[in-house]
């Protein structure tokens with residue numbers, strides 16, 4: 001019996017600093033309805049989808065920082081999205097800034113994504129592990145990227161979830177560039193890997209990188225991750241000029257073969273869809289990337305024991 005699901009990536013055009021959550025959620029709902037009209041049962045929204053990409057600024061007051069975070073999910077502003085998801089029978093992935101309040105009054109800040117099932121229930125949560133950028137502004141950089149100022153490293157690992165008749169995993173933006181992300185999910189049998197991203201079109205830390213490499217590296221990373229782990233990868237971008245910074249689009253749906261099944265063509269709100277055969281990667285998992293037969297973990301120790309580069313002695 002074929003296991004097929006139509007999935008969508010809902011790319012977002014810019015979100016202004018003063019745009020309300022209510023307005024953003026309206027945009028997300030419109031795209032969810034459009035995806036549903038095209039037969040989708042799962043929609044992937046971008047990283048930090050509810051607000052502008054605030055880590056481009058060195059915000060000074062705690063109050064202002066917290067205004068970009070959610071303390072509960074769903075909340076008043078996002079509840080309509082959950083309701084429409086349930087009404088339509090469409091699952092979704094949503095990135096947002098999360099404050100977790102723990103005992104003793106301490107609060108943790110994470111760059112988070114949730115997976116909501118087709119009944120509107122949260123089926124999984126992920127907190128971004130690979131936080132790019134800096135804690136303090138870098139005056140010589142073309143664009144500031146201060147995720148290390150606002151977020152703690154995620155504490156949930158890379159969990160996979162059995163939901164919506166599949167095994168699904170998530171990662172967020174910069175995580176998509178790291179092979180370890182996909183492999184940890186691949187080792188749990190992930191068939192669909194979802195991610196959102198906010199990526200400036202020009203490398204924020206290097207004025208000398210040719211512009212065309214941005215999109216090349218974006219697709220290269222996701223296509224390699226998909227193929228090497230025989231998984232579908234769905235990437236949803238924030239695109240266009242947001243508060244003066246141009247973000248690349250290129251939202252895409254990538255097959256387990258590494259081939260691009262759908263690719264966004266605009267820099268605005270845009271829904272792309274593809275029919276995913278969840279068994280398309282099976283022959284890859286049983287042959288070239290049969291992990292149980294071919295992986296040689298006794299030779300991979302450095303990957304978990306060492307962080308930076310240590311060249312051999314001269």
Ligand code: CDV
Pocket residue numbers: 047132133145172173174175177197198199200204
């Ligand atoms: N939001 C991100 O994680 N952005 C990074 C940028 C800073 C390079 C990315 O990897 O796309």
